[in-house]
Amino acid sequence: MIECVYLQDSYLKELNTKVTESGENYIITEKTIFYPEGGGQPTDLGTISFDGKEVPIRKVKKESGIIKHYLDGEIPAIGTEIKMKLKWDRRYAHMKYHTAQHLVAAIVLDLYKAEVAGNQINEDSSRLDFRPFKPTQEDLEKITEKFNKAVDEKKEVKIYTTDRETMNRIIPLERRKLFERLPNSITEIRIVEIVDYDIDPCAGTHIKNTEELGHIKILKTENKGADTTRIIFELI
Ligand SMILES: [Zn+2]
Structure with a gap:
């Protein structure tokens, strides 16, 4: 089982590990700092180095529960010690937009009882579809204001694991609907x-911490059906 170091420490930019399996154009490793595309967050990019060579990683994907690193170049043999290096600017942008998405989703749920129907994270913007949601200009201003307040308050972002029973106790029913898909x-x-x-x-x-986000700017909204609205935003 590959150790997903990015889940414990999202800020780790480099890691030494070993190749455990390989294919024509990919490797599997003991540990990884590379996030595989999924949940609206794109794949990490970066490089691996071994034997004085550096090979770019062009895609990281989870396939049947196994994380595969697709390489653009020489595939190291099984057992090779490698050094992974993340393209950090890209990953850090994804981290910020991912946390921002959670915050926007919570604010919209709180204020308008609308839930997320789709999402996509990019390096320079992000989009969320909400349903049922038909916001006015004033609503968008309210969302912006509340988001920026959370940023100015420098709120900690905590990550931990829990069991289902505890989850049922600590999380309000409305927010728990998301868990029930698991x-x-x-x-x-x-x-x-x-x-x-x-x-x-x-x-x-x-x-x-939310202070890392910067303020939000809602760039535009798009009509995605009778009761669904897409919000496209950037962090400034
Ligand atoms: Zn998320």
């Missing part, structure tokens, strides 16, 4: 909590 076989649940604002299950990478 299969019962998953008993340990990873929680991402933005203190005083949100508590959510997530296997993504996040920042440590």
Whole structure:
């Protein structure tokens, strides 16, 4: 079982590890700091180095529960010691936009009882679809104001795991709907909590404090059906 170091420490930029398996154009390793694409968060990019060579990683993907690192170049043999290096600017942008998405989702749920129907994270913007949601200009200003307040308050982002029973106790029913999509076989649940604002299950990478986010600017909204609205935003 590969050790997903990015879940314990999202800020680790380099890691030494070993190749345990390889294919025509990919490797599997003992540990990884590379987030595989999923949940609206894109793949990490970066490089591996071994024997004085450096090979770019062009995609990281979880396939049947196994994380594969697809390489653009020479595939190291099984057992090779390698050094992984993240393209940090890209990852850090994804961390900020991922935490920002949780915050926007919590605010919209609180104020308008609308839930997330889709999402995508990019390096320079992010989008969230909400349903049922038809906001006015004033609503968008309210969301912006509340988001920026949470940033100015420098709220800690806590990450921990809990069991389902505890989760049922600490998380309000409305927010728990998200958890109920997880299969019962998953008993340990990873929680991402933005203190005083949100508590959510997530296997993504996040920042440590809302002050890292910067303020939000809602760029535009799009009509995605009778009761669904897309919000596109950037952090400034
Ligand atoms: Zn998430």
